[in-house]
Every structure is written in structure tokens, then in C-alpha cells.
Amino acid sequence: MRKISLLFGALLLACLLVLPCGAQAQGGPNPVVIFETTLGRFIVMLYPGEAPATVENFMRYVDEGFYDGTLFHRVVTDKDFRQKSLAGGNPIPYNIIQGGGFEMGMRLKQTHPPIPNESSRAMSNKQGTIAMARGTAPDSATAQFFINVKDNPAFDYRDQKDPRDETKIISHPGYTAFGKVIRGWDVVEAISRVETSRMGQHENVPVKPVFIIKAYRPQ
Structure with a gap:
């Protein structure tokens, strides 16, 4: 009986790790991508049920090896907005690490054509989510x-009444969140704490480069 209970527990844990919440589980396991970086490894689970075109596009780049060798070229934290506020600005605060487009030396990589915005149906930009x-x-x-x-x-999609005509609704497209970090959050936090500076026209660039060694699907 104990062996059966242990087996059931192991199977349940496996399901929680590879299946999404809700009806998406009926379509099979969600894609998982492993990121090996210069500061360690983290893993993301993707949600094609909420952002199908976005996940397909992202996995295309992963499978092509596009992200291998690209930088985390932008790290923005509360500290940056406190400094801007002291300088007389009133920016909307946000906290992100951004990557996937530049190689060493801040050389921009050539990409495929842009994709439709799916923020109106996607998940919220909560802590731990990955977005485009x-x-x-x-x-x-x-x-x-x-x-x-x-x-x-x-960063979320939202509708609001037009202040000039309350019978009309104005839509504000957001940034499409399409997955979440399920392992290695300490690595994400480590990247978010690196020292940054300005490099040419780019702000918030890590002083010591942090890059993706390899992004791939697990075997």
C-alpha cells in the first residue's frame, strides 16, 4: 500500500510540473524551455492555450538556436525609477530583465517578421512570467x-472608457505574457541585481555581460 501511495505521489508531482492549470491539460504537456546562462540555469513553462501564436514564434527561435549567445541586455529595477523621480521625472515603475535580441557588443540580430499581439487573451504580467x-x-x-x-x-491589456465620450471604450494593448519560470528563480534574481550603465543609446545595460549560453527543449 505504501508503494502505491509513493507511486501516486510521484505521478501527481510529474503532472504538476508538466501540465498547465485548467483545460489546457487536455491538449498534452506544455512546452518547457531550459535557459543555460552565465549566472546559472532557469526553466520556463509556456502556455500555448493562452497565447498560441506567441508560443509558436518563441519556440521557433528556440529550435533554431537563435537565443544561444544572446545577451540579457536590459535590467530595470525600482532603483532606476527612484533615480528618475529624484531627477524630476514621474515614470511608471516596472521590474524586468530583458534579452533575446543582441549579441556581444550590442549587435542586434536579424529576426523573422513580427507577430500579432495576444495580450488581450494572455495571462497577466505577474512576477515570474515571461513576456514578449x-x-x-x-x-x-x-x-x-x-x-x-x-x-x-x-504591461497588461486593458479597456477603459473614453474620457471625452463615456459611451466609447478605448483598448490599450499590453505585452503578451506567455509562460512562467518554474525553476531557477534565484538565477533570475541574480541577473536582476547586476550593476548596469548606459552603453551608447542603450540604458540599463549590465556592466559585466550576462548572456544565454544555450536555450533548448529538454530531451
Whole structure:
């Protein structure tokens, strides 16, 4: 009886590690990606049920080896916003580590065409989630991603009434969160604590480069 209980417990643990919450489990195990970095390893689980085009796009880059050798080129924390506030600014605070687009020397890699923004159906940008970075245009994400070191609600999709006409609704596209860190959170935190500076036109660049050695699916 004890052996049966132990076996059941092991199977349950395995399911929790590889299956998503809710109905997505019916479609099989969620994709998992391992990131080997210069500061250690972390693992993310992806949620195609909530952001199918985004996950497909991300896995394409992973399978091509695109992320291997790319930098975590941007680290933004509360400290940066305190400094800007003291300088007279009033920025919206957020905490992220961003990577997946630049090689050593801040050389931008060529990418595939941008993808549709799925933030209206995706999960919230809570602490530990991975999301796609993008430009000003909502549908401009390509390969760069970021990990939310803290809850960043300002990055979520939202609808609000038009202040000039309350019968109208204005939609604000967000940043599509499509997975979460399930192992190695200490590594993410270590990256978030590195010293940063300005490099040319780029702000918040780690002084000592932190890069992805390899990003891959587990065998």
C-alpha cells in the first residue's frame, strides 16, 4: 500500500510540473524551455492555450538556436525609477530583465517578421512570467522577451472608457505574457541585481555581460 501511495505521489508531482492549470491539460504537456546562462540555469513553462501564436514564434527561435549567445541586455529595477523621480521625472515603475535580441557588443540580430499581439487573451504580467518585448506598435514583437521580476500590471491589456465620450471604450494593448519560470528563480534574481550603465543609446545595460549560453527543449 505504501508503494502505491509513493507511486501516486510521484505521478501527481510529474503532472504538476508538466501540465498547465485548467483545460489546457487536455491538449498534452506544455512546452518547457531550459535557459543555460552565465549566472546559472532557469526553466520556463509556456502556455500555448493562452497565447498560441506567441508560443509558436518563441519556440521557433528556440529550435533554431537563435537565443544561444544572446545577451540579457536590459535590467530595470525600482532603483532606476527612484533615480528618475529624484531627477524630476514621474515614470511608471516596472521590474524586468530583458534579452533575446543582441549579441556581444550590442549587435542586434536579424529576426523573422513580427507577430500579432495576444495580450488581450494572455495571462497577466505577474512576477515570474515571461513576456514578449515590443516597440510602440502593438504588433511589433519579434524575438526579444523579458521576465517580470515583480508584478507589472501596467504591461497588461486593458479597456477603459473614453474620457471625452463615456459611451466609447478605448483598448490599450499590453505585452503578451506567455509562460512562467518554474525553476531557477534565484538565477533570475541574480541577473536582476547586476550593476548596469548606459552603453551608447542603450540604458540599463549590465556592466559585466550576462548572456544565454544555450536555450533548448529538454530531451
